[in-house]
Amino acid sequence: MHIPDNYLSVSTCAVLTAATVPVWYxxxxxxxxxxxxxxxxxxxxxxxxxxxAMMFNIPLPGGTTGHAVGGTVLxxxxxxxxxxxxxxxxxxxxxxxFGDGGIIAFGANCFNLAFVCPFxxxxxxxxxxxxxxxxxVNVAVSSFVGLNVAALTTAIxxxxxxxxxxxxxxxxxxxxxxxxxxxxxxxxxxxxxxGLAEAIFSVAVFAFIRNSAPHFSPEFANLTSETADGAVSAxxxxxxxxxxxxxxxxxxxxxxxxxxxxLLIALSPLGLLAEGTAWGEWGxxxxxxxxxxADGPELGYTPxxxxxxxxxxxxxxxxxxxxxxxxxxxxxxxxLSAIIGTALSVVLAKLSYLxxxxxxxx
Amino acid sequence: xxxxxxxxxxxxPAWLDSDERYEPPRDRDAFxxxxxxxxxxxxxxxxxxxxxxxxxxxxxPVETFCVFSLVLLVAASRNFAFVEILGAATLVRVAFxxxxxxxxxxTAPFQAFLFSLLITAPAAFFGQPRAFVVVPCKTLVATTLIxxxxxxxPWNRLSASFKTFGAPDLFVxxxxxxxxYVALLAEIALQTLDAVRLxxxxxxxxxxxxxxxxxxxxxxxxxxxxxxxxDAMTCRGFSGEYRRFRVGxxxxxxxxxxxxxxxxxAxxxxxxxxxx
Numbered sequence: 001m002h003i004p005d006n007y008l009s010v011s012t013c014a015v016l017t018a019a020t021v022p023v024w025y026x027x028x029x030x031x032x033x034x035x036x037x038x039x040x041x042x043x044x045x046x047x048x049x050x051x052x053a054m055m056f057n058i059p060l061p062g063g064t065t066g067h068a069v070g071g072t073v074l075x076x077x078x079x080x081x082x083x084x085x086x087x088x089x090x091x092x093x094x095x096x097x098f099g100d101g102g103i104i105a106f107g108a109n110c111f112n113l114a115f116v117c118p119f120x121x122x123x124x125x126x127x128x129x130x131x132x133x134x135x136x137v138n139v140a141v142s143s144f145v146g147l148n149v150a151a152l153t154t155a156i157x158x159x160x161x162x163x164x165x166x167x168x169x170x171x172x173x174x175x176x177x178x179x180x181x182x183x184x185x186x187x188x189x190x191x192x193x194x195g196l197a198e199a200i201f202s203v204a205v206f207a208f209i210r211n212s213a214p215h216f217s218p219e220f221a222n223l224t225s226e227t228a229d230g231a232v233s234a235x236x237x238x239x240x241x242x243x244x245x246x247x248x249x250x251x252x253x254x255x256x257x258x259x260x261x262x263l264l265i266a267l268s269p270l271g272l273l274a275e276g277t278a279w280g281e282w283g284x285x286x287x288x289x290x291x292x293x294a295d296g297p298e299l300g301y302t303p304x305x306x307x308x309x310x311x312x313x314x315x316x317x318x319x320x321x322x323x324x325x326x327x328x329x330x331x332x333x334x335x336l337s338a339i340i341g342t343a344l345s346v347v348l349a350k351l352s353y354l355x356x357x358x359x360x361x362x
Numbered sequence: 363x364x365x366x367x368x369x370x371x372x373x374x375p376a377w378l379d380s381d382e383r384y385e386p387p388r389d390r391d392a393f394x395x396x397x398x399x400x401x402x403x404x405x406x407x408x409x410x411x412x413x414x415x416x417x418x419x420x421x422x423p424v425e426t427f428c429v430f431s432l433v434l435l436v437a438a439s440r441n442f443a444f445v446e447i448l449g450a451a452t453l454v455r456v457a458f459x460x461x462x463x464x465x466x467x468x469t470a471p472f473q474a475f476l477f478s479l480l481i482t483a484p485a486a487f488f489g490q491p492r493a494f495v496v497v498p499c500k501t502l503v504a505t506t507l508i509x510x511x512x513x514x515x516p517w518n519r520l521s522a523s524f525k526t527f528g529a530p531d532l533f534v535x536x537x538x539x540x541x542x543y544v545a546l547l548a549e550i551a552l553q554t555l556d557a558v559r560l561x562x563x564x565x566x567x568x569x570x571x572x573x574x575x576x577x578x579x580x581x582x583x584x585x586x587x588x589x590x591x592x593d594a595m596t597c598r599g600f601s602g603e604y605r606r607f608r609v610g611x612x613x614x615x616x617x618x619x620x621x622x623x624x625x626x627x628a629x630x631x632x633x634x635x636x637x638x
Contacts, residue, residue: 040461315495316446327636328443336450343453351468353461 001066001154001186002054002094003109004281005102006306007175008157009165016157017107023115024088027081032356035082040356042216044349045257046074046086048342049205051093052264054100055319055338057271057278058197065278066194067271069113069150072121072143073202077209077217080122087114089348093341099317104310108157112150121146135210136203143202144195148187151194155179155186172303185279205260212256261342268338269331316340387565393573398555405548417510418455420619421612423523428623429511433504435626441633442496448626449503456506467513471505517541525604534604539591543584551580 008016035043053070074083088110094100101109125142132138159179162172177185214220319337320330328336416425432448439445459467478501479494486494512520521538525531554576 037461044457315499326443327441327633333443336446339450340446340453343450343457346457347453347464347468350457350459350461350464354465357461 001069001109001113001151001190001278002091002101002281003105003112003154003157005104005310006303007102008105008108008161009174010104012157012161012164013102013104013108016111020107020111020115023084024110027084030079030081031085032359034079035353035356037353037357040349040353041254041346042078043082043086043352044089044346045216045254045261046078046083047089047093047345047349048261049264050074050087051090051341051345052261052268052338053201054090054094055268055271055334055341056197056201057273058193059273066189066197067278068194068198068201069117069147070143070198070201070205071113071117071150072125072146072198073139073205075118075122075146076125076139076142076206077219079218080119083118083122084114085352086345086349087118089345089352090341093344093348097316097344098319098337098341100319112154112157116153117146117150120149136207139206140199140203144199147195147198148190151186151190152183155183158182158186167304174303174306176303189279208260209257212260213254216254216257265335265338265342269334272330272334394555394559397573397576398552398559401548401552401555405545405552417514418619420616422515422519423526424612424616424619425511425515426520426523427527428619429507431623432507432626435630436500436504436507439500439630439634440637442492442499444630444633445496445499445503447629449499452503452506452510455510463513467509468506471502471509474505475502531602531604535602539588543587546587547580547584550583551576554579 031043050070053068055067057065057067059065069087071083071087074086077083078086091101091106091109091113095103095106095109121142124145125138128138128142129135156179158175158177159182161175162178165173167173175182209216210220316333316337319334416422418425418428420428436445436448456464456467475498478498482494482497485491485497518538521534521541524537525534558572558576
């Protein structure tokens with residue numbers, strides 16, 4: 001779902017960035033107001049978690065791939081504003097360091113993945129909580145909805161391009177597929193496999209945090225009566241504490257969360273099993289041969305926006321070191337990218353605390 | 363008083379009656395201010411030397427040895443994979459620091475990174491885009507390792523660890539005194555700069571020329587101070603020989619550190635074999 005550069009016109013990107021700016025503003029303001037220093041580790045871990053979730057590529061018959069985002073579960077655990085900040089950090093690292101998602105399209109990607117996905121999922125979860133107390137089911141449903149709403153907005157952004165921007169020959173300048181192709185192509189994958197993956201990932205993270213590190217999230221102060229499984233003890237212990245979010249989680253209390261990240265990093269090479277490129281993320285060399293549908297005709301041309309447009313040379317393109325570092329197998333490079341991305345997310349989140357501290361003292 | 367009245371008043375001389383407003387031209391003391399700020403920054407860093415601790419939990423001599431070896435390996439490596447792996451390991455260590463320590467450790471390496479980006483920028487235009495990436499990254503990794511060591515180890519332990527490696531006493535003595543005197547000299551320089559600023563009124567174009575004076579004063583004072591210190595040490599029985607009173611204990615965790623270094627050396631050799 002990462003939109004590469006030149007798939008959307010610059011004006012579309014500008015509009016979406018402008019739409020995201022107020023969200024960033026509100027989110028940063030909320031984080032500055034509510035987050036004590038210790039919780040910035042949680043913010044970094046959240047960014048790292050989402051970064052890793054997006055590295056697990058899942059293949060779909062027909063040659064495309066997709067991945068979970070984890071936006072909804074982060075929004076449930078830390079609040080949608082904090083999730084927005086965390087996802088923005090993860091997306092920035094992916095775009096700048098690994099070339100995953102465009103630089104010009106950064107605002108558009110943040111709109112879909114850091115705004116629509118967590119906020120939509122979060123409010124669906126809140127509504128569901130009123131009707132059902134089974135938190136795990138609610139997490140699964142809301143994360144599924146969150147991811148699909150984000151996929152839909154992405155598909156619409158892709159789909160309006162050929163209607164708005166064509167050259168004299170009627171060929172599309174940017175994304176060549178209209179709404180009738182883009183929406184089904186994106187949604188089929190996300191309504192089935194990727195949505196399922198997002199739901200499973202979200203439930204796994206939610207259940208793990210609830211059982212092993214409930215102090216990670218203020219959410220678990222709200223879950224007072226839980227009937228399901230072993231969560232009872234964790235939540236009951238937690239109910240005694242008036243505001244677990246403001247306690248000081250020491251490094252050892254975060255240990256389960258760090259172990260979870262380490263496990264995700266170790267498993268990340270699974271993402272390499274999926275061959276092919278995600279829908280809407282082809283390179284300029286691939287797009288001419290792509291098919292709108294599995295049995296449809298090939299596109300047959302490369303939109304001129306893709307050949308002449310801005311191209312960012314990421315230091316580690318596509319999480320691979322094949323060019324710059326001979327001798328390192330693909331899986332090792334992938335793990336290395338996962339480690340660098342994870343650690344960098346935490347470092348950036350912690351450094352952003354200094355900005356927050358400066359803001360508070362001003 | 364109105365001016366027409368004073369003209370009519372013969373007792374008040376005209377020059378006394380005219381309005382006079384002296385506004386000295388704005389002084390340009392950016393040089394003094396900036397120097398003072400830079401010195402204060404150094405001073406605060408020197409004073410913030412950690413009381414106890416270590417970057418990787420090893421004893422200081424082992425840690426110093428490992429860090430210097432890793433820096434050498436980074437400098438020597440021709441396979442970028444090694445730089446990336448060591449960079450990732452360093453980044454993971456750094457990620458566990460508190461926000462303030464993090465900024466403290468990363469400031470200097472990041473400045474070095476930007477500086478080396480600047481000086482290798484021409485390489486990108488002359489057909490060597492790899493150097494543009496590789497050299498700054500190597501700089502970043504190496505300086506971060508050093509910064510981690512320097513920011514978490516008390517300086518007297520560092521000079522003690524030099525002795526462990528059999529460095530000559532003169533070297534240890536100079537290193538030790540230099541560290542102690544950085545703070546003292548910075549204070550002298552700050553005071554001198556203050557004096558320069560206070561004594562200049564109005565625009566003074568020759569202020570830049572006083573830089574030599576500031577440095578000279580600091581140097582002369584340092585000379586005196588070192589002589590006094592040496593005399594004082596001699597009076598107390600210092601014979602020019604440094605002895606470590608506490609023999610460093612090689613703890614089990616140090617063996618782990620050395621083993622990790624061994625892994626990096628093996629990795630280095632393995633990855634270098636792919637470079638033609």
